[in-house]
Amino acid sequence: MEYSMVIPAAGQGKRMNAGKNKQWIELKGKPLIAHTLSVFEEDPWCREIILVVNEAEQHQFHEAVDRFSFQKVTKIVRGGAERQHSVFEGLKAVAETDLALIHDGARPFVQQDSIHKLVVKANETGAAILAVPLKDTVKKAKGETVTETIDRASLWAVQTPQAFRLPVVLQAHQIAAESGYLGTDDASLVEQTGYPVSIIEGDYLNIKLTTVHDLIFANAILEQRERETYDSSGTRL
Ligand SMILES: Nc1ccn([C@@H]2O[C@H](COP(=O)(O)OP(=O)(O)OP(=O)(O)O)[C@@H](O)[C@H]2O)c(=O)n1
Numbered sequence: 404m405e406y407s408m409v410i411p412a413a414g415q416g417k418r419m420n421a422g423k424n425k426q427w428i429e430l431k432g433k434p435l436i437a438h439t440l441s442v443f444e445e446d447p448w449c450r451e452i453i454l455v456v457n458e459a460e461q462h463q464f465h466e467a468v469d470r471f472s473f474q475k476v477t478k479i480v481r482g483g484a485e486r487q488h489s490v491f492e493g494l495k496a497v498a499e500t501d502l503a504l505i506h507d508g509a510r511p512f513v514q515q516d517s518i519h520k521l522v523v524k525a526n527e528t529g530a531a532i533l534a535v536p537l538k539d540t541v542k543k544a545k546g547e548t549v550t551e552t553i554d555r556a557s558l559w560a561v562q563t564p565q566a567f568r569l570p571v572v573l574q575a576h577q578i579a580a581e582s583g584y585l586g587t588d589d590a591s592l593v594e595q596t597g598y599p600v601s602i603i604e605g606d607y608l609n610i611k612l613t614t615v616h617d618l619i620f621a622n623a624i625l626e627q628r629e630r631e632t633y634d635s636s637g638t639r640l
């Protein structure tokens with residue numbers, strides 16, 4: 404089962420407050436975006452990657468793709484003001500394919516088994532997302548006063564990749580662009596069309612690096628994975 408991958412990386416990383424696009428923050432000596440691209444470069448099911456970047460950094464992204472030899476990056480396209488606009492530009496650049504996946508450039512830790520479970524489901528249903536059950540209680544508030552506690556039994560923390568038959572997600576983006584609807588994920592646009600979206604339980608380690616605190620978790624995850632890959636004598640397992 405093959406898929407095309409759209410990776411939006413055209414944000415500014417404002418909440419990270421690093422003074423640059425967080426995609427260039429180095430983890431173990433490698434830029435964040437390179438960690439994310441490696442996942443799909445190494446996935447045999449991934450047939451092409453469309454990288455969506457901001458205009459000011461196009462050259463920098465081309466350099467990174469060459470430096471790390473990301474052969475599957477077939478196009479680097481310009482994003483837009485919002486994540487949704489960037490994704491739409493990426494989808495328009497996808498070559499004819501059955502399945503299009505969309506994955507945040509800021510999520511470097513998604514693992515192949517989660518991706519493949521998602522792809523199998525999306526092949527069946529036409530639309531599927533990765534998510535994890537919420538672990539915290541969620542409340543609504545008006546100012547500093549709680550107004551409602553939401554039953555968390557049916558709540559999920561949504562991740563990416565999100566996987567869709569290409570015509571389904573392209574049409575949803577087209578409709579949203581015409582109506583001015585702005586969603587925080589691509590599945591919400593598909594839901595707006597009435598198309599059912601399936602959930603596949605993912606992995607809590609598939610975090611999105613958004614604020615500086617997430618870098619602590621990121622380095623801990625990398626340390627843990629290194630320990631799993633090498634034994635105490637430094638021999639690769
Ligand atoms: N106009 C935008 C905004 C976001 N993204 C991408 O969408 C992913 C998820 O967005 P987010 O984590 O919010 O990244 P930023 O928008 O860069 O962060 P911030 O909101 O803190 O500025 C990121 O890989 C980001 O680069 C994008 O391609 N185009």
Ligand SMILES: C[C@](O)(CO)[C@H](O)COP(=O)(O)O
Pocket residue numbers: 486507560561562563587588589611
């Ligand atoms: C798409 C997403 O990662 C799903 O949780 C999330 O909505 C992206 O939000 P952001 O504010 O654009 O990072």
